[in-house]
Amino acid sequence: MTDVIHTHDLEKSYGTVMALDGLDLCVTRGEVHGLLGPNGAGKTTTLRILLGLLRADGGTVEMLGGDPWADAVELHRRLAYVPGDVELWPNLTGGEAIDLLGRLRGGLNQTRRDELVDRFDLDPTKKGRTYSKGNRQKVAIVAALASDAELLLLDEPTAGLDPLMEVVFQEVILQMRAEGRTVFLSSHILAQVEKLADRISIIRQGKVVQSGTLTEMRHLTRTTIDAHTATPVTGLENLNGIHDLDASDGRVRFAVDGEHLDAVVKHLGQFGLQALTSHPPTLEELMLRHYGDEVASRGEG
């Protein structure tokens, strides 16, 4: 396993605004990696630095074994990019834009291009100015995915797509992963990252605050348990890692820290389990924990 993207202590500021404040990021070959964070966290800045469109103020960044700023052109032959805000040339048709961008990269797979146009239900004969936001996005997605690039950089790729198209997009990304390509996508849509990403980095105020597989992260968080038992549960309050306990006749509800789950479930077994529901933490909850203090301070303000 080699790192396709590796940054260390990456910094970038616009005037007095610190966009990236010591970003450490690591994307391994062949994985789908999600960069998750709210608006303004530094997702687009990170991608633009990786593309060599912006120059980092400090820190190191390596992509596909090269320096994104110095080796931009060489590296760009091996990657494809979908910008967050897709702007097309008003007078060029979508099909022309797809072909052009493919050729500028060094060629595109014609069969796959036609197949993708079809799957995304895109009319390639319309002029750029007449496309809706979602359709402009489709043009950029088809142009990127029809290439044979080994690395795909996608900035909120499905922001304008309808749910049906989002499913198509997910299928294609999984297909890309099966072909051994690396996908790095940013999003603030948690459900999407959850479905696609092997690993996730959560970015906040220019820093990666947590990185790992969803399972690893869940381990660090709480699972909600809802249990019906034959006899009332006792002694839970003496166990470690139990929160928000709510017990009533034959029914308990509580949250438990990941590492104590095993002990708690064993404990429950003594009381004759009749029904047990467990809710893994959603990414919303992960995010809330990371941004909770911010939300709280905003609430006070």
Place this chain on the structure above:
Amino acid sequence: MTTTVASPSAHRAMPKRGGPLTGTGTLVRFMLRRDRLRLPVWILAIVVFTMASVVALPDLYPTVEDRQARAALMENPGTRAISGPGYGLDDYTFGAMLSHEFLSWVVIFVALMSLLAMVRHTRNEEETGRAELVRSRQVGRLATTTAALVVVVGANLILGLLMALGLGSLGLDSVGWGSSFLFGAATASVGVVFAGVGAVTAQVNESARGASGLAGAVFALAYLLRAAGDMTQVGGGLLSWLSPVGWAQQTRAYVDDRWWPLLLSVGLTLVLAALGYWLSTRRDVGAGMVEARLGPANASRTLSGPFGLAWRLHRSSAMWWSFSVFLFALGYGTLATEVERFVSELSVLQDAIAEIGGTIIDAWLSVIVLIFAVVAAVFAVLAALRARSEENNGRAEPVLSTAVSKPTWLGSHLAVALIGSAALMFLTGIGLGISASQALGDGDMLWRVLGASLAHVPAIWLVAAIAVALFGLAPRATVLVWVVIAYVGVVGWLGALLRFPDWAINLSPLGHTPLLPAEDMVWTPLVVLTVAATGLILAGLAGFRRRDLQSTA
């Protein structure tokens, strides 16, 4: 932007049933806020430039004989085509000269200002989707068009008023106050009519570019009708009366002072506004009357590299520029024989020409070539600045994230600027050369004029190089290149006549080009200009390579 579109009071218990004009007042203030710099700059530029040209008249035509010699030139239909129908020629005062010859070019800028502003506030807002935001509030169906009309018509009335006050205050003999107000009103009338034209084309065309283009074509048609009508007979023919430009000229300010032709302009404006309103109620927001055409599903072979893309983006404008430049050059050349006669009767011009040297015809041709050189420089700057708008609008980003380097991408637009401007000068030389050599019966003239035109290319490239250097090194200051263009234009067009000091002329890149065919060929300045242009271009490319890409997104 802190403008509130609907006031809270509009939400009281029973929602008020808004009429089709609800929100017009707020929109007017909103548009004025957005145009607080743009419109005043247009208006002042037009008024000041007109005044500056009028001030120069007594120096140019000090005696009655000089002025009558100028009037005699109007017997030629070709001259009338580019000036006016021909009136006040018996006693060709400064006032008569002003209204007869200046109005025809002042209204070009006034019409442009109007139709661009009109489309900007209506169709452009729809195209970018901002109109939806506004229309979703308590804004009536007709409010946008009405507000835009109020703003643009108001701008024209202010322009007309300032023009009248400016010209009247010059205290020039034969340029009185009353007639100046008529001249101001005539100027404004063309702007007002084309506000109406813009209101209609904005409804018809789905894209702002297309709407402006269509309105511009209507203006070109109006201008050509007038030119054709004025050519048929002195005083203007039937065709002149089919054109709003013709009506403005037929007021004959400073000569006959007729107000009534402006009634035609008012009437046409009302009809156009009504048509615009009617069309606007018969279509959806964002839609046009003309369906957008579909295009090819695949890119052709020429649309592949960065240069293919640049050519595609500049292609239609480059074609139009080439076509117009060639046509005008051809037209100017035919005047060669007239000029010889005219200048021989004009003392001041003879002095100016003596300064340049050579024969009258040579001197005149060298001035015309210089004017075309300024036009080609404008094209070069527009083409170079396309890089800036592509960057700002986020269209550079997808290209630069492919295997295209930043210098190559910038170079592709620069190549269009350099090759295109050189081609324009080539067409100038050919067009002017062919017709002048025909008129004068001197076949050699073609090659001399062609050489004279091409000699300007290094200086034009230097202007484009300044644009590229600014783009690379100080992107936010890129617009300053228009100051260079304005300076080059003023020095180029008025420098010789107003006898600017040498240093002022040398400050302009075009001031260094030998004025062939009148002057002798000297190679040194051309080499220096080329070296300077190369240096600035390299600096601009290096600067762009080193800086961050900027985009609004």
